[in-house]
Amino acid sequence: MSDSMVSIRNVTKQFGAFTAVDNVSFDIRPNEFFALLGPSGCGKTTLLRMLAGLEVPTSGNITIDGQEMASTPPNRRPVNMVFQSYAVFPHMTVEDNVAYGLKVSGTPQAEIGPRVQEALEMVQLPGLAARKPDQLSGGQRQRVALARALVKRPKVLLLDEPMSALDAKQRETMQLELAHLQEKVGITFIIVTHDQDEALSMADRIAVMDAGSIKQIAEPDELYENPSSRFVADFIGKVNLLDARVTGISGGHVSTEIKGFGRVAVPHSGTAEGDVSVAIRPEKLVIGKQEPAADPSRPVIAAQGRVVDWSYYGDTSHMYVETGEDRLRLSVIIQNDTRDKVNSIDIGDEVWVSWSGTDTILLAD
Ligand code: ATP
Numbered sequence: 001m002s003d004s005m006v007s008i009r010n011v012t013k014q015f016g017a018f019t020a021v022d023n024v025s026f027d028i029r030p031n032e033f034f035a036l037l038g039p040s041g042c043g044k045t046t047l048l049r050m051l052a053g054l055e056v057p058t059s060g061n062i063t064i065d066g067q068e069m070a071s072t073p074p075n076r077r078p079v080n081m082v083f084q085s086y087a088v089f090p091h092m093t094v095e096d097n098v099a100y101g102l103k104v105s106g107t108p109q110a111e112i113g114p115r116v117q118e119a120l121e122m123v124q125l126p127g128l129a130a131r132k133p134d135q136l137s138g139g140q141r142q143r144v145a146l147a148r149a150l151v152k153r154p155k156v157l158l159l160d161e162p163m164s165a166l167d168a169k170q171r172e173t174m175q176l177e178l179a180h181l182q183e184k185v186g187i188t189f190i191i192v193t194h195d196q197d198e199a200l201s202m203a204d205r206i207a208v209m210d211a212g213s214i215k216q217i218a219e220p221d222e223l224y225e226n227p228s229s230r231f232v233a234d235f236i237g238k239v240n241l242l243d244a245r246v247t248g249i250s251g252g253h254v255s256t257e258i259k260g261f262g263r264v265a266v267p268h269s270g271t272a273e274g275d276v277s278v279a280i281r282p283e284k285l286v287i288g289k290q291e292p293a294a295d296p297s298r299p300v301i302a303a304q305g306r307v308v309d310w311s312y313y314g315d316t317s318h319m320y321v322e323t324g325e326d327r328l329r330l331s332v333i334i335q336n337d338t339r340d341k342v343n344s345i346d347i348g349d350e351v352w353v354s355w356s357g358t359d360t361i362l363l364a365d
Contacts, residue, residue, distance in 0.1 A: 003027075003029055004027040004029065004030075004063075005028055005029060005031075005032070005155065005188045006027065006028040006062070006063070006064050006156060006188065006190070007061075007064075008025055008026055008027070008028075008047075008051075008060070008061075008062055009025050009060055009063075010023055010024075010025055010059065010060040010061070011023070011024050011025070011050065011061070012024075012059045012060055013043070013046050013047075013055060013057055019212050020043045020046045020212055021043040021046050021047050021050070021057075021212050022043075022211070022212035022213050023060070023213075024060075024213065024214055026214060026217055028190060030188060032188055032189075032204050033182045033188075033189045033191070033202055033203050033204045034189065034190045034191070034204065034205055034207070035190075035192075035193060035198075035202065035203035035207070036192045036193070036206075036207050037194065037195075037196060037199040037206050037207065037208050037209065037235075038209035038210055039194060039210065039235070040194055042209040042211060042212065043209055043212040044192045044209050045160055045161075047192075047209075048081075048158050048160055048190065050062060051064070051069075051077075051079060051156070051158060051190065052077065052158055053069065053072065053073060053074035053079075054081075064077060064079060064155065064156060065078050065155050065156075078154055078155035078156060079155065079156040079157070079158055080149040080150075080154035080156075080157055080158065081149065081157075081158040081159075082146055082148075082149045082157065082158070082159045082162050083145070083160055083162075087145060088133045088141055088144050088145055090133050090134060092132070092133075093130050093131060094120070094129050094130070094131050094132075094136070094147075095116055095120075095129035095130065097133070097144055097148055098116045098119055098144065098147045098148050098151050099112050099116045100148065101148060101151060101152050102115060102116070102151060105152070116129075116147075117129075119148075119151035120147055122147065122184065122185060123143040123144075123146045123147045123150070123177075123181065124143065124177070125140065125143050125144065125147060128140065137170075138165055138166050138167075138170060139166055139170040139173065139174055142165070142166065142174065145162075146162075146178075150185065154187065155187060155188065156187065156189075157188070157189050159178075159190065159191040159192065160192045161192055161193055161194070162191065163175070163193075163195075163198065171198070175202050178191075178202060179201070191203065196235065196237065200220040200223075200224070200236070201220075203220060205217060205219055205220075206218065206219075206220060208232050208235060210231050210235075215228070215229055215231050215232050216228045216232045223236050224236055224281075225361075226361065227279065227361065227363065228363070229365040230279075230363050230365065231365075233279040233361065233363060237281065238281070238282050238333070239279045239280070239281055239331075240279065240280045240281075240282060240285070240330050240331055241277050241278070241279055242258050242259060242260070242261070242277065242279075242328070243259045243275065244256040244257060244258040244259060244275075244276050244277065244278045244362075245274065245275055245276070246272045246273050246274060246276055247263070249268075249271070249272065249273075252267060252268070252269060253265040253266065253267055253268065254268040254272050254362055256276065256278060256360075258278055259326075260323065260325075260328050261301050261303055261324075262301060264299065264301050264357045264360060265299070265357050266278060266360045266361070266362045267357075267358055267360075267362075268362040270364065271364075272362055272364045276362055276363060277362075277363040278361060278362055278363065279360075279361040279363055280330075280355050280359060280360055280361070281359070282318070282331040282332050282333040283333040284356070284359040285330060285331075285332040285333075285353055285354070285355050286300075286355065287319065287321065287332050287351050287352070287353050288351065288354075289344075289349070289350075289351060289352070290352065291352050292352060298356055298358075299356070300354045300356050301355055301356075301357065301360070302353070303324060303352070303354070304323065304350065304352055304353075305321040305323035305324070305330070305351060305352075306321065306348065306349070306350055306351070307319055307321055307345060307346065307347050307348060307349045308320050308347065310347050312336075312342070315336060316334065316335055316336060317336055317342065318333050319331075319332045319333075319334065319345065320332070321351060321353050323353065330353055
């Protein structure tokens with residue numbers, strides 16, 4: 001088996017003078033759950049629509065399952081799309097909705113019933129076949145839309161913001177179910193989302209897009225722990241971004257001088273010089289009333305500051321601490337795993353904030 005199900009080569013899409021997708025090239029593997037993630041207007045839906053054949057690339061090539069797409073109309077592509085709005089027929093029962101695509105494509109009558117049943121079981125909707133869409137919850141309607149796409153047995157399922165109409169609780173349930181469903185049916189899923197939690201929790205790999213370009217493609221933990229640019233560090237999760245200067249480089253570490261904090265060796269495999277940024281995730285920061293004790297095995301950067309804001313989220317608290325003459329604002333997240341922690345620090349308190357050099361991410365871009 002080829003290790004590429006979808007191959008995108010130098011694909012550009014222009015609408016008049018505006019470039020929505022700008023010379024993009026990457027591969028999606030068979031059975032992969034792949035997410036296209038990025039802010040509104042970055043071109044992710046346009047890219048998905050080109051895979052479906054609903055938009056024609058201005059230049060470049062798309063191959064799906066070894067088949068060149070340029071001369072393949074949408075209905076002959078081995079893909080199916082689940083849209084943002086569920087696109088279920090309101091006047092048809094669930095069963096008729098799911099059967100519709102098979103009937104239109106001339107599937108033998110005897111085959112339709114069992115395949116509809118199988119699709120409804122996949123999305124955990126058996127027993128509701130006779131209902132009309134208005135007798136279903138938002139989550140159930142979304143499952144009907146999924147069953148409609150899966151019943152055609154596509155090689156690739158394209159999902160365009162499939163959960164945007166669901167509330168937070170339904171979304172979480174649906175995210176877990178979609179991930180399980182993808183494992184069970186073993187086909188390639190490509191999801192478009194602007195919701196980083198959705199992408200992180202479901203996808204095997206994520207492509208982060210900005211202004212028509214791919215900024216980074218990586219597994220969720222790699223994107224979070226090792227973002228390659230300020231944009232990705234900032235877009236995925238919360239982050240403290242600080243200005244720094246490279247003062248030396250040796251054996252997998254870069255010596256940096258972080259403005260307002262001092263010198264620290266940061267792990268980094270590539271080259272770096274001059275002015276850079278460093279990123280530190282808020283949960284990697286340690287906050288306390290005492291100056292952290294020196295520990296040669298774990299060099300830390302420590303700074304004194306004042307708590308200027310504090311939000312309680314039940315499981316965590318988010319604090320903002322201003323440090324130094326420039327009153328740099330650091331975001332700190334602490335786990336409220338003991339009751340004492342919640343009340344131990346308050347707005348206005350003088351505190352020490354510290355973090356380890358190994359938790360500092362150097363961003364050359
Ligand atoms: P969102 O999350 O808001 O859906 P997106 O990343 O999916 O955003 P696209 O829908 O791909 O973004 O649009 C990318 C850019 O291309 C946007 O600036 C959009 O206005 C523009 N665009 C999309 N379709 C057309 C069109 N048919 N004609 C002109 N411009 C278009």
